[in-house]
Structures are given as structure tokens and as C-alpha cells.
Amino acid sequence: MNLDLLLEQVRSTSLLEWIAVTFGVSEVLLAKRNKVWLYPTGIISICCGAIVLIQAKLYAETILNAYYLGMSIYGWIKWKSRNQFGTPKITSSDSMDKVKTWGIVLIGWVVLYLFLINFTDSDVPIIDSLVSSTAWAGMWLLANRKVENWIWLNISNAIAIPLLFYKGLFMFGLLTVFLFVIAVLGYFDWRKILKEENNELQSV
Template structure:
């Protein structure tokens, strides 16, 4: 019975989804698929999706979510520049996180979690502040690592996804729940694809 209700809700959500929302979802999915392929075009695709989402969020008066979307926009522009930068300061190749980068990642995740929890509990009527804050802060960390072209970005993004999936079902956001499941699966393959490419490039380097 519960499955029937969920599927009915999914059908209703699909029917009520506007063109701009489909564009946002479509370009968002495209950016993740391109990220799996280690293709820099993930950033222009992602930026289009973020801008579409931004208009929807402002229209819905979800200003906190709009600010979160703005972070993704900034990190996408930063990542695009870093991926195109062929110098030693850029991120033209896949690599693993250094010790310093791991510390920064944890600082983003834990600091962001505390900050968002404070905001949600003091300035919103959120009934799931701990989980909601965790999903966003780990996604922040993953986005930062993606911009640096670090293999571990997929791990952090999927930590966010695996917690977000039951949260979204709990909130009856069925369409977004299924989308997040899809993104979780893509991220798993993305990790192994990137690891294979990283190992291959190291093998070539050692041969030379």
C-alpha cells in the first residue's frame, strides 16, 4: 500500500514538473555523467542546471537553499578554472588528496555541519536540522574536492547521497529521491572510473 502511495505521488510530481525544473534536473544529471567521464564540460552543464534551480528557488522563496545553490555556482566556476589550468597550481589531472587537503575537507564538512545546524535550529522551522545540515556539509566537501579533481570527491558526495535518500523519502520528495539514487549509482561508477584512470596514468609514469 505504501509503495502504491509513493508511486502515485511520483506520478503526480512528474505531471506537475515544469519545463524549467526539467531543465535543472536534466543539466544536473548531465553534469554528473560528464564528471564520471572526467570531462570538463561537466561545469558548463552544471552551471546551467544551477542557474535554472536558482530561479526556481527564488520563486519558491527558499532563500537559504538559494544561498546553498550560490555556493555550488561559485565552486563550479572555480572548478572550471582549475580544470582548465595546466600549471602546477591547477587541476588538469586526477589525483589523490594530500594530507593538507584532507584536513581542509574535514574542516569544510564538520565546520559546515555545525554552521548549518546552528542556522537551521535558530532561524528556520526545520524538523530534521542534524540530518539536513549533514547532507549539505558533506556535499560542500565533495564539491570542493571535485573542483580540485580529487578522487575522494566521489566518496564525500556519496556520503551525502546515502543520507539524503531516506531523508528525501521521509519528506515525500519521491522524484528527487529517485534522482538521488541514480546519482548515488553514478558516483559509485565514477569513483572506480577515476581510480582506474589514476592507476593507469601512474603506471605510464612509472614505465617512463
């Protein structure tokens, strides 16, 4: 991509897309640092991004944003909750978590695909629905502070990057590349925190 085309893409980016991208960057940086403020910043990004995605006919990702909104509210409440042990800790997925995760991915993919081909004019139903279903799983794991959330979110990111560039959503595409990199770092950060928490429990 030459410089002129790059500048043209930047100039053509809407205000809503800029706002969504800015708050999206803030959200993932806060998530990497395990900070609850990822949720309110994420909600702003979600609401602005949904409008942009509707305009691009990425309906499954719009539905994904609605799911993100619900999971953000749920996660915000859960992360702010306290019990006798304090704030909920980072944990790894157990066998039941893994079954639920795969269920979200597979059932979500089929349901979204059928919805797109029957009720919308989507021209990328298979890929659009796969991006959304894998992200659904990642967000569910994030809300429950499971370290594997980063893996599933990055599967979604890896599929979404070429799709967004194909759809001409240049800034969203760059944001997703950034999210991919941060998710890799976030995974290792959370693994470190998990190891430290396990060591603390063993020493008690």
C-alpha cells in the same frame, strides 16, 4: 509506491525541477567521463534547483547550491587551466587534503545547523545541514580533481535521498538515487585513470 501515485508525482513536478534534474544528470555523466563540460551544465542545474529548494524550505541545500555555483566557476577555470604538464591530473588526497576535507564537513555542519535553527523555519536542520556540509567537501575535492570526491558526494547523496522523498521532491529524489549509482561508477573510473597516470609517470 503504486503506479497512480508515481504518475501523480511526475505530473506535479515543476518545469524548473525537470530542467534542474535533466542538467543534473548531464553534469554527473560528464563528471564520470572526466569532461570539463560538467561545469556549465551543472551551473544551469544549480540555478534552477535553488529556486525549487527555497520553495521546499530546504535552506541549507539552497546555500549548498550557492556554494556549488562558486565551486563550479572555480572548478571550470581550474580544469581549463594548463601548465607545463598539461591539464591538471587526477590525484589522491594527501594528509593535508584530508584535514581540510574533514574541516569543511565539521565546521560546515555546525555553522549551517546554527544558521538554520536561528534564522529559518527549517524543520530538518540537522539532516539538511549534514547533507550540505558533506557535499561541500565533495565539491571541493572534485574541483581539485581528487578521487575521494566521489566518496564524500555519495555520503551526501545517501543522506539526501530519504530527505528529498520526505519533502515530496520526487524527481530530485530519483535524481539523487541516480547520482549515487553514477558516483560509485565514477569512483572506480577515476581510480582506473589514476592508476594509469601513475603507471605512465613510473615508466618515464
